[in-house]
Amino acid sequence: MKILVLGAGIAGCSIVHQLMAANQGLEVLLIEQRAGPAQETSGHRLAMAHPQIAMKKTKLQQFTQLGNRLAFQEWAYAQKYEGVFQPMTDMEWRSEAWILEQFEKIGITPREANSLDCHEAESLTGIHRPGIWFKEGAVYDLPAICKMALSQLPTEHCLWDQKVGAILQSKGQWQVLNTRREVITQAPILILANGLGVQSLLGSIGISLPMRAVRGQLSRFLIQKDSYIAPKLPRTALRGNGYCLPGRLLHTGQFTWEIGSSYDEDSRDTEYWQSSDEGNRLKGLDLIGANHPHQAELSSYESFVGVRSASKDRLPLIGPIPNEDGLLIATGYGSRGVIWSALGSRLIFAYVAAFLADEARLRTGFLAGASPELESELASSVSPARFLAGALAKRTSNSKPILPVS
Numbered sequence: 001m002k003i004l005v006l007g008a009g010i011a012g013c014s015i016v017h018q019l020m021a022a023n024q025g026l027e028v029l030l031i032e033q034r035a036g037p038a039q040e041t042s043g044h045r046l047a048m049a050h051p052q053i054a055m056k057k058t059k060l061q062q063f064t065q066l067g068n069r070l071a072f073q074e075w076a077y078a079q080k081y082e083g084v085f086q087p088m089t090d091m092e093w094r095s096e097a098w099i100l101e102q103f104e105k106i107g108i109t110p111r112e113a114n115s116l117d118c119h120e121a122e123s124l125t126g127i128h129r130p131g132i133w134f135k136e137g138a139v140y141d142l143p144a145i146c147k148m149a150l151s152q153l154p155t156e157h158c159l160w161d162q163k164v165g166a167i168l169q170s171k172g173q174w175q176v177l178n179t180r181r182e183v184i185t186q187a188p189i190l191i192l193a194n195g196l197g198v199q200s201l202l203g204s205i206g207i208s209l210p211m212r213a214v215r216g217q218l219s220r221f222l223i224q225k226d227s228y229i230a231p232k233l234p235r236t237a238l239r240g241n242g243y244c245l246p247g248r249l250l251h252t253g254q255f256t257w258e259i260g261s262s263y264d265e266d267s268r269d270t271e272y273w274q275s276s277d278e279g280n281r282l283k284g285l286d287l288i289g290a291n292h293p294h295q296a297e298l299s300s301y302e303s304f305v306g307v308r309s310a311s312k313d314r315l316p317l318i319g320p321i322p323n324e325d326g327l328l329i330a331t332g333y334g335s336r337g338v339i340w341s342a343l344g345s346r347l348i349f350a351y352v353a354a355f356l357a358d359e360a361r362l363r364t365g366f367l368a369g370a371s372p373e374l375e376s377e378l379a380s381s382v383s384p385a386r387f388l389a390g391a392l393a394k395r396t397s398n399s400k401p402i403l404p405v406s
Contacts, residue, residue, distance in 0.1 A: 001026055001356060002187035004176060006164060006201075007194030008032035008150075009042035010142050010337045011330050014345035015193055017149035022349060029185060030150070031159045031176060033194075037150055038143040041195070041306030044218070045144075046258060047338045048243050050084045050137030051113060057106045059381040060314055063340070065107065066378075070342040072136045078144040081245065084137030084237045085121065087129040087287060099132065112136045126235040129289060139237050139245060140338050159184065164197070166204035167327075174326055189326045189355065191348060196268070196309040198317075198331040207321065210387050211332060214308045215267040217276035218260035221284075221298035225253040229297050232288050233257060242283030256301060259284035261335070270305045277303065310334040311387070318344045319383040320351055328352070329384055347379060 003019060003026055005012050012030065019028045034040065049071055052064035099115040102108075113134045122128040150158070165179035167190065174190035175183050192198045199211045223230055233247030233255060247255040260283075262276040281295040311317055311332040318340075321327045330348055333340050380386075 001189065002029065003027065003189040003191065003352065004029050004031060004174065004185065004187045005191045005193060006031045006176065007192065007197070008034070008037040008146065008158075009040060009193070009195065010038070010146060010341045011042075011195075011333060011344060012191075012193035013037055013042075013146040013149035014341040015191055015330060015348050016153055018345035018349045019352070020152045022353075026352075027157075028153060029157050029159065029187065030153060031162050031164065031184065033161065033163045035160050038146040041308055042142045042146060042337065044304055044306060045141045046080055046218075046245060047140050047142050048084060048137070048237055048239060049140060049336075049339045050086075050134040050239060051108060053086070053102070053108070053113075053132065054106055055102065059378060061106055062378055063315065063343070063382060064336060065112075067336070067339040067341075067343040068136060069112075070346070071140070071339055072138060074342050075140055075145055075338075077148070078141045079138045080141055081139040081237050082137075084134040084139075084239055084243075085116070085125045085127065085131055085234070086134070086239050087121065087125075087127050087131040087289070089129070093130045124236065125238070126233070127238065127288060134239075137237070137239075142338060145338075164194075164201065167192075167201050168205065169324065169327070172325075189328070189352060191328045191330065191352075193330040195331055195333075196307065198309070198329050202321070202329075205324070207324075207388065209317070209329075209384070210312055211309050211317075212266055212312070213268045214310045214334060215264035215269060216261040216306050216308060216335065217264075217273055217280070218258060218304040218306075219277045219280040219300065220256055220258045220302040220304075221277075221281070222301040223247070223255040223257055223297060223299070225255070227255075227297045228294050229257075229285075229288075229290055230255055232290055234288060238287045240283075240287050242280065242287065244284045244287050257284065257298070259287075263335075268307050270307060272303050272305065274300075308334050308337070313386075315382050316340050316344060317382065317384045317387070318347050319379075319385070320355075322385050322388055326355065347382070350379075 005016050051068045052061040054061040096115045116133050117130050166177045168175045173186040175186040199209050202209050238244050244259045247257045259280040277300050281298045309331050317332040318330050330344050
């Protein structure tokens, strides 16, 4: 069976890897508008991931936690830093017992995270503040993951530099068209994993998907060795209102320090913004407990800008499009692409397996196996049908996934 995957970022590459690893004779063809994988937002080599902490168990928290577990296990080879610390202010910190109580409520295990007091935190991270140490948090090299994911895909199955303008279903085949409306290729199954591009391609077949662009700018600053800030730089990755990485010592004796990230809603601008650097400076100083007047000691050095796709409920959109046999999407990952891609690829494969197993009964179904802990209710919560049910009411009789009997 031939399957098309559109998009060679972390989401699409993970899906290709999962389909290839299944070893079920599937012919996978990857289509990408750039000259290679991880050329846009997934080009970031220092992407942070950690479990979600919330006051109560939510679908967002559950899906993020499961995704992080898989990412931590599967992508250890691409970890640049292991462990992430969330420092807390006196107002936020109540007690270690309170933290452990919250962990128990939402299912965070001691393997995943634990609390640190001021002295423990300073010894481990260099930050004299209590907080949460995410043992299964890490910073990943996304291009390395994408490269490894495609290592088993034959070169001739990668269609680079292919700008897709529309999709069309004809005689049981999904056709991918270029901007001149010429057919690039076709197959019974098409998986759209090209971020915000999913929105316009669904629009080409009359389907409106509510998504928004979120621009994020990461800033790398240069710090002089005699700066007030230099001895305060963390030894581990920190997260809070933004995040930062450990300071890196250069051969000149200076330091570089990466801080992120801005959250600019409804913007697709990939150019550098000075205002984003200014905001990131303050986020970094807050994370290490330094005074704002010292922000002038952070000199802009480099930046990385990515534009992410997000849904209005912050959950991803993973699964089949109702009443469009063989059309699946994986998008809306927002800033959690590195966390959700491992789990999302398994979920997509489960839908593909269901489609192939019994088209009449399972074409929009979900087969258990994407993750032992992924319940059908949680899988349904990220289905695109949650936003498309009303729009497609006249075209489909059942907007929710049909779950197979176990």
